Amino acid sequence: MNVEDILKTKKEIPLKSRTLIHFLLVNNTVTEALSAALKPYGVSLQQFNVLRILRGQNGKPASLATLNERMVSKMSNTTRLVDKLLLKGYVDRKVCPSNRRKVEIRITKEGLDILKEMDRSMTKAEDLILKNLSDQDMEQLNTLFNKF
Amino acid sequence: MNVEDILKTKKEIPLKSRTLIHFLLVNNTVTEALSAALKPYGVSLQQFNVLRILRGQNGKPASLATLNERMVSKMSNTTRLVDKLLLKGYVDRKVCPSNRRKVEIRITKEGLDILKEMDRSMTKAEDLILKNLSDQDMEQLNTLFNKF
DNA sequence: CTACAACAATTGTATATACAAATGTATATT
DNA sequence: AATATACATTTGTATATACAATTGTTGTAG
Numbered sequence: 001m002n003v004e005d006i007l008k009t010k011k012e013i014p015l016k017s018r019t020l021i022h023f024l025l026v027n028n029t030v031t032e033a034l035s036a037a038l039k040p041y042g043v044s045l046q047q048f049n050v051l052r053i054l055r056g057q058n059g060k061p062a063s064l065a066t067l068n069e070r071m072v073s074k075m076s077n078t079t080r081l082v083d084k085l086l087l088k089g090y091v092d093r094k095v096c097p098s099n100r101r102k103v104e105i106r107i108t109k110e111g112l113d114i115l116k117e118m119d120r121s122m123t124k125a126e127d128l129i130l131k132n133l134s135d136q137d138m139e140q141l142n143t144l145f146n147k148f
Numbered sequence: 149m150n151v152e153d154i155l156k157t158k159k160e161i162p163l164k165s166r167t168l169i170h171f172l173l174v175n176n177t178v179t180e181a182l183s184a185a186l187k188p189y190g191v192s193l194q195q196f197n198v199l200r201i202l203r204g205q206n207g208k209p210a211s212l213a214t215l216n217e218r219m220v221s222k223m224s225n226t227t228r229l230v231d232k233l234l235l236k237g238y239v240d241r242k243v244c245p246s247n248r249r250k251v252e253i254r255i256t257k258e259g260l261d262i263l264k265e266m267d268r269s270m271t272k273a274e275d276l277i278l279k280n281l282s283d284q285d286m287e288q289l290n291t292l293f294n295k296f
Numbered sequence: 297c298t299a300c301a302a303c304a305a306t307t308g309t310a311t312a313t314a315c316a317a318a319t320g321t322a323t324a325t326t
Numbered sequence: 327a328a329t330a331t332a333c334a335t336t337t338g339t340a341t342a343t344a345c346a347a348t349t350g351t352t353g354t355a356g
Binding site (some may be wrong): 063064065075076078079080096099100101102103 | 303304305306307
């Protein structure tokens, strides 16, 4: 993926701008591929993310605030995001008995099952996205990403 | 920005997943910073992008299809995106006389002026986002991004 | 114990995005 | 010329996201 080709410009783009534009372009291909992998399951990347976080809790419930901390996007979504997962039966939500301001969210058996299937699909997508990168390339990327 | 810290997990994450998660995390910080820089001007990143493309046309009009090709996201937005810019007076749209299916979109004087201001603000944001990266780091990133 | 601040989640509203269907125009086929 | 096909954009609809305001609950100071 060459930036100048895509932007169809002859002018040289300053290194910083070029890097960020390139970043955003790659982001699109990445998120498109990942979303496509989840499409058969009818969940968004964010919803998948929440399911994974809940699985990582190993039965312990998570509050909305906890989810939000671990996720990337904003709070206001989280309520409605969980609503969607609830409708699909992948999570379970109840008021926390010790602090009624909080809610306890858990992944259901059904959620765990479907998540396992999604994992397979996601792994395939990841392999495809990263097929041209060596392990060393990825290590390098991670090192560079740490500088952001 | 360390991935394991953010995800609060003890388990080692496979290299590929780790790389992609890290990528998405960086994407959030990047887009947040860039959007924030544009906020005072009341335009989204996409709108800014369109204005830049139009400036790059040097007076030549662009059709929606052209914009769409140069942009990253999807067509359906583009009509409405241009609507917004039109409302703000930053662009001008008329039916193409030689092919009435097409539209000719141009950036206005006002658009050019405001774009110049935005550029300053964006450059500052870029500097901030990339403050920990050397030129060599960025070159490396660009090389790696070419593999996607 | 009352009033007030802080907390956790939800709701409202506006805007953005994705995908499919529809509109209007041009080109090609017969 | 009439019809079908392809093209370029627009519109409809559902969903996603951002930000502010609101609700209900808990903790605390007087």
